[in-house]
Amino acid sequence: xxxxxxxxxxxxxxxxxIATMIWGVVGMGAGLLAAVQLFWPEANLSLQFVTFGxxxxxxxxxxIFAFVGNGMFMGIYYSLQRLxxxxxxxxxxxxxxxxGWNAIIVxxxxxLPLGFTTSKEYAELEWPIDLAITLIxxxxxxxxxxxxxxxxxxxxxxxxxxxxATAVTVAVLHIVNSLEIPAGPFKxxxxxxxxxxxxxxxxxxxxxxxxxxxxxxxxxxxxFLPKAANRPVFSYRLSIIHFWxxxxxxxxxxxxxLLYTALPDWAQSLGMVFxxxxxxxxxxxxxxxxLTLRGAWDRVRxxxxxxxxxxxxxxxxxxxLEGPALSIKSVNSLSxxxxxxxxxxxxxxxxxxxxxIFSMLYWLVPRLWNTELHSLKLANWHFWLGLLGIxxxxxxxxxxxxxxxxxxxxxxxxxxxxxxxxLETVLxxxxxxxxxxxxxxxxxxxxxxxxxxxxxxxxxxxxxxxTEAQAAPRxxxxxxxRLAGHWHRWIESKAVLFTxxxxxxxxxxxxxEIVPMYLIRSNVPTLSSVKPYTPLEVLGRDLYxxxxxxxxxxxxxxxxxxxxxxxxxxxxxxxxxxxxPFLWGSKRTGPDLQRVGGKYPDAWHYNHMEDPRxxxxxxxxxxxxxxxxxxxxxNALPARIAALRRVxxxxxxxxxxxxxxKQLEAQAATIIESLRQGSITNAPADREIIGLIAYLQRLGTxxxxxxxxxxxxxxxxxxx
Amino acid sequence: xxxxxxxEIGGVGLYGIVSICLFFLVFTGALAWTLLQRRSLMAxxxxxxxxxxxVRKPSEGESRHE
Numbered sequence: 024x025x026x027x028x029x030x031x032x033x034x035x036x037x038x039x040x041i042a043t044m045i046w047g048v049v050g051m052g053a054g055l056l057a058a059v060q061l062f063w064p065e066a067n068l069s070l071q072f073v074t075f076g077x078x079x080x081x082x083x084x085x086x087i088f089a090f091v092g093n094g095m096f097m098g099i100y101y102s103l104q105r106l107x108x109x110x111x112x113x114x115x116x117x118x119x120x121x122x123g124w125n126a127i128i129v130x131x132x133x134x135l136p137l138g139f140t141t142s143k144e145y146a147e148l149e150w151p152i153d154l155a156i157t158l159i160x161x162x163x164x165x166x167x168x169x170x171x172x173x174x175x176x177x178x179x180x181x182x183x184x185x186x187x188a189t190a191v192t193v194a195v196l197h198i199v200n201s202l203e204i205p206a207g208p209f210k211x212x213x214x215x216x217x218x219x220x221x222x223x224x225x226x227x228x229x230x231x232x233x234x235x236x237x238x239x240x241x242x243x244x245x246x247f248l249p250k251a252a253n254r255p256v257f258s259y260r261l262s263i264i265h266f267w268x269x270x271x272x273x274x275x276x277x278x279x280x281l282l283y284t285a286l287p288d289w290a291q292s293l294g295m296v297f298x299x300x301x302x303x304x305x306x307x308x309x310x311x312x313x314l315t316l317r318g319a320w321d322r323v324r325x326x327x328x329x330x331x332x333x334x335x336x337x338x339x340x341x342x343x344l345e346g347p348a349l350s351i352k353s354v355n356s357l358s359x360x361x362x363x364x365x366x367x368x369x370x371x372x373x374x375x376x377x378x379x380i381f382s383m384l385y386w387l388v389p390r391l392w393n394t395e396l397h398s399l400k401l402a403n404w405h406f407w408l409g410l411l412g413i414x415x416x417x418x419x420x421x422x423x424x425x426x427x428x429x430x431x432x433x434x435x436x437x438x439x440x441x442x443x444x445x446l447e448t449v450l451x452x453x454x455x456x457x458x459x460x461x462x463x464x465x466x467x468x469x470x471x472x473x474x475x476x477x478x479x480x481x482x483x484x485x486x487x488x489x490t491e492a493q494a495a496p497r498x499x500x501x502x503x504x505r506l507a508g509h510w511h512r513w514i515e516s517k518a519v520l521f522t523x524x525x526x527x528x529x530x531x532x533x534x535x536e537i538v539p540m541y542l543i544r545s546n547v548p549t550l551s552s553v554k555p556y557t558p559l560e561v562l563g564r565d566l567y568x569x570x571x572x573x574x575x576x577x578x579x580x581x582x583x584x585x586x587x588x589x590x591x592x593x594x595x596x597x598x599x600x601x602x603x604p605f606l607w608g609s610k611r612t613g614p615d616l617q618r619v620g621g622k623y624p625d626a627w628h629y630n631h632m633e634d635p636r637x638x639x640x641x642x643x644x645x646x647x648x649x650x651x652x653x654x655x656x657x658n659a660l661p662a663r664i665a666a667l668r669r670v671x672x673x674x675x676x677x678x679x680x681x682x683x684x685k686q687l688e689a690q691a692a693t694i695i696e697s698l699r700q701g702s703i704t705n706a707p708a709d710r711e712i713i714g715l716i717a718y719l720q721r722l723g724t725x726x727x728x729x730x731x732x733x734x735x736x737x738x739x740x741x742x743x
Numbered sequence: 744x745x746x747x748x749x750x751e752i753g754g755v756g757l758y759g760i761v762s763i764c765l766f767f768l769v770f771t772g773a774l775a776w777t778l779l780q781r782r783s784l785m786a787x788x789x790x791x792x793x794x795x796x797x798v799r800k801p802s803e804g805e806s807r808h809e
Contacts, residue, residue: 031797105795180791244794255789260777267773271766293759300766492796528769535762 027175027496030489031104033391035117038385039097040123040706045382046093049132050085051467054248055435057082058463061115061612062456064645070648072136076571079509080147081135085136086372087145089128090213091236092347095381096120096163099244100188106183108176108248108494108632112169116162123159127152138569139209143224145231146200150211153201160197164190170516179517181341185242187518188525189271192234195529200227205416207659208668214670217599218285223606226533233273235527236371237339240379241265241308244336247383248315251328257314258565261307268304269527272297277349282580284607293535298350298629305343308628312336319672331382332412338374342367357432358533360577360611362452363424373466374548381405381473388477388587395483397476405473412466416459421454432585440588450641475738550597553725555672556718558660563718566711567606567662570647577608578617591618591723598726601680603670618723625694626701628716648713657687657709690717 035537057078067074085244100117105108111117114358127190134140140147148156169188171183200223202210249256256262278286278294313441316323323329345367349358354366358364389396396402430448433441442448556564580586582593594617599605623631630637633651635644664679674683691708694716698706 027799102792105797106791108796175796177790178791179789180788182792230765249789249792255786255793259785260780263777264770264773268770271769289758297757297762298765308754447746491798493798494796529761531765532762535758 025495026493028491029108029110029559030491032100032114032117032488033486033490034488035114035121036097036101036120036387037099037113037391039093040384040391041207042121042361043090043093043097043384044477045091046085046128047377047380047469047470048081048474050090051428052462052525053082055077055460055463055467057457058460060257060645061643064458064643069646069648071138071570071647072649074570075345076574077136077138077140079571079574080140080144080699081132083145084131084135084147085128087231088131091124091376091380092124092373094376094383095189095235095243096381097125098263099167099239100241100246102182103186103248104181104297106176107170107174107493108492109174110172111164112173116166119162120159120166121613122376123155123162127155127159130155134209137209138541138545138571140568140571140608141201141203141211141213141600141604142568142573143200143213143220144228144255144609145579146197146224146227149209150201150203150205151208153197153203156343157194157201158195160190160194164194168518168522170338173400174518175497176496180245180520181249181256181259181266182242183244183518184266184521184525185238187522188266188529189234189239189242191381191522191526192230192270192274194239195533196230196234198229199533200224201634203665204669206663207304209392210659210666211668212663212670213604214408215269215603215605216671217602217605218287218481218571220603220605221281221284221599222278222286222290225280226607229277229280230274232368232371234270234375237273238270240376241269243379243383244308244312244332244339244709247328247386248312250409251317251326251332251382251386251409252316252322252697254315254319257311257317263446265308265311266302269308271528271532272301272304274529275535276301276350279355280609281607282350282352282513283583284579285599286595295350295352299347302344302347305346306340306431309340309343312339327396327406328382328386328400330406331378333387334406335375335378335382338370338378338413342371342375354390356581356583356622358424358427360609361424361428362420362455363428364610365500366420366424368673369416370413371419373409373416377466377470381409381470382476384473384507388480388486392433392481392484392486394480397479399482399567401472401476405476408465408469408472412462412464412469415462415465419455419462419710420456423459426455427452428441432583434585440585443589445589446642449643454644472631493535531638538738550595550726553600555600555601555667555674556721557690558664558683559690559714559717560721561663561667562655562657562660562687563714564606564717565659566715570650572616573608575608575610575644577611577615579607580615580617586615594725595726598723602674603667616719618690618727620720620724622721622728624701625697625716625720626703628719629698629703629712632712632715646731651706651709651710654709655711655714657684660684660687 056066056073057075060075064075067078071077079303100111127148131148134152135147139149141149146153162254167186171179171187204214205211215223245256245262252674275297277292278290279298280294282295284291284292313333317335318330323333347704348354349364349367364657385396385402427448430451435441508610578594580590580593587593592607598617620652627638629651632638632647634646635642660683665675668674668678690710692714693704694713695708698704
């Protein structure tokens with residue numbers, strides 16, 4: 024048979040491998056610094072740029088998109104060429120993908136510390152970067168599809184299915200969730216408000232986990248595990264069922280992030296049911312992976328590639344058993360807002376993604392550099408430090424999460440909250456935060472050892488920029504019907520057909536979930552007393568977003584007695600109709616702020632922001648002294664009012680030209696007066712703190728009047 | 744007012760049923776399609792990662808990283 028000789032491009036794989044190692048250390052380092060700040064706030068070095076609220080999104084973005092993202096591209100660019108028996112469709116697109124993606128990461132590393140953020144989790148980057156992500160993702164997708172169309176191998180291996188699902192779904196998720204109206208070069212407002220924004224965000228957020236952290240890595244598992252074990256996957260049939268069941272279920276599961284919130288009950292139930300069902304395909308995939316090693320377990324003891332891979336697949340199994348459990352409403356009522364969630368995601372991130380990446384690196388580097396691994400001993404050190412790191416991270420966080428969750432709900436025999444002071448529940452778990460930092464340090468030290476070992480391996484070998492390969496050209500199937508025109512042949516190509524099917528599968532899930540939310544837009548319960556924010560409050564809310572307050576404080580009181588006793592009346596959908604973006608939060612390192620307006624005098628907030636420990640001894644909240652000295656940027660006001668009007672907030676026409684500024688100054692003057700009464704006489708009216716106080720004092724007050732008469736619980740039951 | 748909104752979205756119960764039915768169809772479809780495939784084809788497909796067409800020097804063994 025005639026064969027063609029061609030060359031696989033290894034340079035692009037090398038570039039992504041090096042970027043993975045560098046960003047891994049950076050992302051984990053940022054995480055460690057954030058972890059230390061939770062028991063030692065001074066670790067922010069009094070710099071606003073690396074204070075927890077801004078550092079946390081930097082850590083999550085660096086780990087997800089920089090470390091895992093580069094690792095994913097590394098594995099895909101290596102395996103795709105070999106599975107297709109073809110070089111990448113376009114070297115130029117490969118390099119646009121590499122440099123573009125890493126430029127985006129650099130842009131994130133600059134803008135997030137500066138406070139340019141949308142505040143939507145894992146989608147914090149502002150609109151110019153969002154546009155760049157779209158372009159680079161299109162370049163990757165075109166390169167992927169082009170390679171599939173020019174492939175020599177007739178069959179599409181299951182790993183490629185996972186890559187295709189990743190490419191199309193991430194594109195859809197990113198575009199829908201990032202719809203926003205710019206209010207400046209690095210400021211925008213989400214097109215959606217309140218409940219809708221929350222649903223779209225968590226449809227995105229959960230599927231970022233599903234289609235960025237999971238599906239591509241399952242594809243990589245289905246490629247690298249058979250390679251490392253030198254035997255085919257246990258059951259190819261099971262892998263196909265794994266794929267279809269997984270992508271079809273995942274896309275509906277997002278609302279499990281919003282259980283017991285103001286999201287309509289039907290959406291919560293939908294999210295819970297599909298999340299519980301997810302355990303079946305996930306475990307099917309995990310068992311398929313582990314059973315591939317049948318008869319090769321003796322090699323797991325020696326081979327670092329297999330060691331890391333086995334722990335990764337096991338961590339995938341643990342995280343995907345725990346995920347459905349956490350999606351059960353009664354479990355979630357305890358776990359939500361606590362460190363339990365943090366433990367859960369880190370089993371996935373450190374165990375599944377991290378160890379998969381290290382496994383691939385230990386497999387790829389010696390092959391691409393034509394040499395042997397520098398030190399097996401160091402690889403073992405890396406493995407054990409990493410594994411211990413995961414243990415020391417996860418166990419204290421489970422402990423902390425369950426302890427704090429139970430403390431929040433604990434009543435005395437007389438029916439009062441046993442721990443009415445939120446800070447008391449925080450101080451209880453601070454020792455666990457210290458232990459967690461030790462776990463994170465162990466994992467990071469392991470990573471540094473791994474990077475050293477791999478770098479030494481690279482230096483002792485000779486890099487092979489291209490690998491020569493031979494394969495027969497693909498022969499068109501004789502039986503395929505050929506109607507006129509090249510487009511038909513294009514459709515017939517299984518890769519394209521398959522992509523269409525996968526797209527339909529994920530769009531159905533998204534549409535069924537999100538479209539009804541749009542249909543009821545006019546029906547969102549507009550409480551007549553809920554009014555748009557005043558100009559000063561708008562700027563204050565933007566500061567709340569800039570400082571990342573949402574990373575530690577929720578604005579969503581769930582309908583439990585333990586929460587209404589602590590925070591006040593539970594949250595209603597109608598309270599958020601002007602919240603672009605929503606700021607419900609997902610973690611309570613500090614208390615909920617939904618009803619904080621009017622709870623404390625203005626002077627309390629002033630002192631608290633300057634030094635939280637002056638008002639709350641022992642608090643782990645960092646001081647924000649810069650808010651007291653930095654000038655409030657009122658020049659930005661007209662553009663922000665105009666942008667908010669465009670997303671649907673009913674400010675009168677022309678309000679931003681004159682009236683808004685006057686209103687702002689008048690409100691600032693009343694706050695200054697109130698501060699004077701609280702013995703703070705030296706506060707200028709044009710500082711950022713004044714805007715933030717205005718916003719905090721507004722929180723929840725509109726609804727307080729509307730909800731002054733308690734509504735009988737039975738009347739609020741969404742499904743009577 | 745709140746009750747109206749949360750309970751009177753037309754036919755909300757249908758969404759859950761439609762989604763379960765769709766999943767059931769996709770799942771049984773994938774299952775049936777998979778089971779109908781020839782055993783030999785499944786074996787060929789499963790073996791794809793191990794046949795990447797690389798032209799390797801004979802001296803390079805599988806135990807390079809061990």
